[in-house]
Amino acid sequence: MLDDEVNRRALLGASVTLCAAAHARSSSAAEHQGESNPSFEQMMRIEGGVRLVSQNGTTLDIMCMSEGTFSVVKYRSNSNIDREGFFLKARAASGIHFEGGILRNGDCGLHIDPGKGLLHFFRQGNLVLTDTGTSKHAQHFSFPFACDLYGLGQFRDAIANYRDKSLYLAHANMDAVNSFLVSPHGIGILWDTHAATQFTSQGRHLTFTNDASLTRYHLCLGGHIDAVIAAYRRLTGKAPLLPKWAYGFWQSQERYKSQQELTDIIDTYRAKKLPIDVMVQDWRYWGDESQFSGMVWDKTNFPDPKGMCDHVHSHHAHIIASVWPAFGKASEIYQALDHEGLLFKGTHWSGGKVLDITAPRAREIYWSWIQKGLLSVGLDGLWTDGCEPEFMSTGNRYVTAKSYLDNEKCFVGNISDNLMTFSYYQSNLIYHQSRQAYANKRPLILSRSVYPGQQAFNAITWSGDTFAGWQTLNDQIVAAQQMSLSGIPYWTCDIGGFLVTHRFPNGLQDSAYRELYVRWFQFVAFLPIFRAHGTQIRRELWAMGEDGDPHYEALKKALKLRYSLMPYIYSQAARVTFNNETFLRPLIMDFSHDPKISAYPNQYMFGRNLLIAVVNRPLEAPQTNYQEFIPNYAVVGMQGPAAEVSFFEGAHFEKLIETRASDDLKMSWFGDLPIDLKGKPYSARWKGRIVAQESGIHLFKITTQGLIKFVMDGVTRVVSKGSEAGFATKADGAVSFADHEGDDVYSFEINLKAGQAYAFELTQSQPKHDIVSLWVEWVRPSHKAELQTSPNKMIEVYLPLGSGWYDLNSGLTYQGGQTLKLRPSIQDMPVFAQFGSIIPMSSGIDYAMQTPDQIELHIYTGADGNFTLYDDEGDGHNYEQGAYRNWKISWNEAKQYVTFHQCDTTYPSAAREISFTIIKHDAQSNSIIKKVTVSPSKTSIIGF
Structure with a gap:
């Protein structure tokens, strides 16, 4: 009110x-x-x-x-x-x-x-x-x-x-x-x-x-x-149920280079009894760039793609592969689309072209190749990458928009009037065609982009090619909540960040990174979609070490906890579909009356019952490279909302090639340059203002090659002639290279006042063609302290007003409205259940669709509670015609009994009786256990 x-x-x-x-x-x-x-x-x-x-x-x-x-x-x-x-x-x-x-x-x-x-x-x-x-x-x-x-x-x-x-x-x-x-x-x-x-x-x-x-x-x-x-x-459009297996763990890597490597990975997961549901094949399974995303398989490294899919399926797992909306010029789909004028004129970074997804005929051709080249061999879903759409670079919103707008027209009109909708057309096509072609399977799409309504197409959005760091983890926690509040229920991110070595050059050899990876893994274990992916380091669990290694054991614990919660997770997913609810629930949704919640952006509700507090700072090992990218919202123009960058051919600003808007002071690969500068020396000039976000001494760090000059607030802060080291380096326009080999590093300190905008001009002259490396970062006054280990290894967790709470790690209970100081070990993540929560769990399963021998029903007493336990066939669309079981279970606090209410819906393979181990928790940390077998077809009351 x-x-x-x-x-x-x-x-x-x-x-x-x-x-x-x-x-x-x-x-x-x-x-x-x-x-x-x-x-x-x-x-x-x-x-x-x-x-x-x-x-x-x-x-x-x-x-x-x-x-x-x-x-x-x-x-x-x-x-x-x-x-x-x-x-x-x-x-x-x-x-x-x-x-x-x-x-x-x-x-x-x-x-x-x-x-x-x-x-x-x-x-x-x-x-x-x-x-x-x-x-x-x-x-x-x-x-x-x-x-x-x-x-x-x-x-x-x-x-x-x-x-x-x-x-x-x-x-x-x-x-x-x-x-x-x-x-x-x-x-x-x-x-x-x-x-x-x-x-x-x-x-x-x-x-x-x-x-x-x-x-x-x-x-x-x-x-x-x-x-x-x-x-x-x-x-x-409502959000349909994903196949049940999609709520399990996804193993991905940039990239598995052969089908043997991929099948060895699933074999190892099963041999180690580590739960898993999805294997993901990233790019280049088609061979060289001339066949880029051509919906073909490289016969040398992927000689039997159907056999590969069958092998994964034999392990009760599923497999998806990436597909782009761009195609290499030697591919047959490129020829088919080009013949009918259905490709945009702009060049894709692979050397190919992007299709006009708004054209019905283009979508018809695109689908025909997806079906015969990918889905027909047994893939269970698709990963639609680069669907902003991407041309030369999409690291920057202004550049991404300009690259698409430069094509001027699409089938449905001016691109300016259709700039945001590419992934909507793509997901809509794949979802409906997949349902028609494979009626017994629920479509699954992992998309790098989104548009309103895309939730109706079983599309999951993920957050792209992030850089590892504690600040990134904090940004991802907020991003997950904002996506959820925008109405999209399924979102995920790359555990540990896609790119690692910019801040952690030693990768998994760095204990600080291993700690970050564990905390990120624990966070994503409590997202609707649980997916490991990235480059530069291995992402399989055993990359952390052998049995007994604390980081490896922490990953195993989080993985198994996720699987034990599968009945809870799938039931929450059903609420998303049937009740238009939200899976990941920012605290503002349930505790808007509590003014303190805004101070804890690392906390949210996972479903209606579980409070998650992500460990979002190091407790064991500090991050040593603690500089961070200057955020987009802090880089503005002299007049407008974004800075301006001009690119010139020649190392001395000889010929203006292009001027564009940008709020990003970073270039990390060849696509960040105008395509006309490929193979040529170049120079660039940025002009704009940097808006301080807090007051105090800021450390600026510039990592680059070539000649550099940085003027800020009217004072020249950095000027150099560069070095020759770059001639022998790997800074060749790739997204990343080994430890910035050959880069020069400059730094300066400046006292800034929060909210004040400081004019800057940055120039770079690069006589070495195709060398792309420029990173302008800062260390805010508060940031260095945030990235040091806590002296007592403690974090604060706030318990919102309006409920009592159980700490699932200790079993202790607390009243809401108080702040706890906790010391979570590397294997523990703070998770709390509200009084009155009923949490169904199934320990010991190795894949999401595995039927457990029994369900543990945890009753967290202190208030009345209700839970609707949902199940169905796990795949296919029969649930849309009522083939499911929606079983209401309630707890009466005053009378201390559990009621299994008669369930009027069912599905053909549903068990007629189910064994439960009921575990009643109370405020004195006591537990009472009862084992019962009940039938959904009648009401049963179990007293304590």
Whole structure:
């Protein structure tokens, strides 16, 4: 419920006083922001809503496509555009009423002020948001009061709260935009223009700015964030169940170089009795770059891909492989697409070209090759890499956007109006075609990019090619929560970071990195998808050492804990599908009443019952290379939101080749340069401002080759002639190279003041062609201390108000509202269960679809509790027709008994009776165990 100062007057009747008050507030906001709103002279009913037309030809359509949701489209009446987008093709919601300038949708309403072009949105009589109009390609909103804001997807440099922040919404390798913004007050805005956008929050005002041909957004309202996300899913598509095996452990590596290597890995997992479900084959299984992602298999190293898949399947495991939307010029699919003009003109870094995924014929050809080259040999899913789409480089959102925009047109129109949607088309195609071709299997897609609604296609997003470091781990924890709040339930990341040696040149020989890897592994064990992947070091568990090694034992413990929780995990997944719930639950979802939770961004709920506190700093060994990338949001332009970089042919700025926007002060491979500079000496100049995030002495570190000059705040901080060492190094434009061999390192210190912007100019001259290495990093005053080991090896864990909590490691109980100081060993991760939690577990399974001999049912007493234990066939789509078991189990605290309620649904292979070991935990750390066998077909009560 909103504060009393916010207008609480009833919506019904739409009194003149209420409308005048809302109008006054919105008009004031409009005047403040300088909008010029059209006056609408015509108003007419359309299906599911109303249409307004202005004298200048602007049309405004307002529709109610689902309960609690208003969809708004603004466009020029004579324009030839896709008004509907992806989500306005369905029938409108029922129970829509329009009278007296008010459009009602359930308990939500919209008052239209046609004279000023203002839209006032209400819920239960309370004003929640005003559309204050558009100006200069900007859409403006005003809240009744300033509020916290979350969602928008996942970004490399994560922001925990977007209140009073600005953010460029565009895809890149480590930035996946799901443009759904939510407030804990039950408000969600889905920005749906398909274009890159600058988002700005200032006070109670929001602005979305782009040059799209239309404005289209959807307002989702509810009593809380869960209701808002449910409204988003009703509009954009529910999230189907993944195959049960997808919730197990995924083993991946950049890359397995032969099928023998891959099959040896699965053999070793089974021999060591380490649970596993998915083997992943990364790129180059097709051979050389001329066949890049050509949906063929290199006959030397992968002579029998079907036999490889069969071998994995024989171990009760599954296999997926990566596929790009770009193809080498010698591949048959390239020839087929090129023959029909279905490839973009821009060059992909492999030397091939990217297909126009928006063209139906391109999708038809693409699918035919996927099916006959990959799925037909037995792959169980696909990993769609580089689907922003990637051309030469996607490490930077501005560069990624420009590379795509340079192609100008796609099948459905201007790329500028379709910039964000590539992965949506791709996932939609693969999901629906896979369902049709393989009716007994649930599709599975691992995607590096995302668009609203992609959850409807069994698509999992992961966070791209991250760099190892404790700061990265902290960013990933926040990114996971923001993606979840944006309505996407399935997300994961590369355990330990994709790239390791930039900060940990000794890799697994460095005890500091092994500690980081363990803590990252423990974190991902409590994500919806549990996947190890990366380069430079081996990622199999035994790479950490043999039996008895504390780090290896820690990985084994976390892995087995994950598998023991499989009944809990699969049941939570069912809630996502059937109830539109959220799997990974940031604390703001369940404890918004507690003001202290914002100080603990490393904590979240895993399902409804388990509180996870990730160990997010070193306790054993400090990270010695503690510099970090200057975050994107700290690198801005002299006037605009991003810095400017100009590239020149020649080492002395002889010929300007290209100028682009950039908020990233790093180049690490050849694709970061304009393609016209390949094979040539070059020079570059960056200009912009660096915004200090905290006050104090900052250490800047620049790692590079060639001539370098860095001027900041009017003072030359670094100037050098470089060295000749680079001639014999591996700094050849690869993503990474051995310990920056041949690079020069420069550093300086400067005292900065938080919030102040400092002008800088950075120039680099590189006489050695194709040598790409430039890294500008800093050490914030607080950061070095954060990366030292805690003197007492302790971390703080906050237990939210409103519940009592069990520490699953110690068995001790605590009341909420207090901060604990814990000393977790390397094998322990702080996990807490709420009072009243019922946690089903199955110890001893080696793969997710294995039927356990019995289920352990842990009852954490102290409050009444309920849990719905879900199961089905584990794959296929029969569950959509009711072939599942949804079994309610409850705990009565007063009477101390468990009830297994009669279950009216089942599936053909379901057991008629199930053995449970019930373990009742109490506040005195006592446990009572009972073994029972119960039938889902009748109610059973077990007393204690």
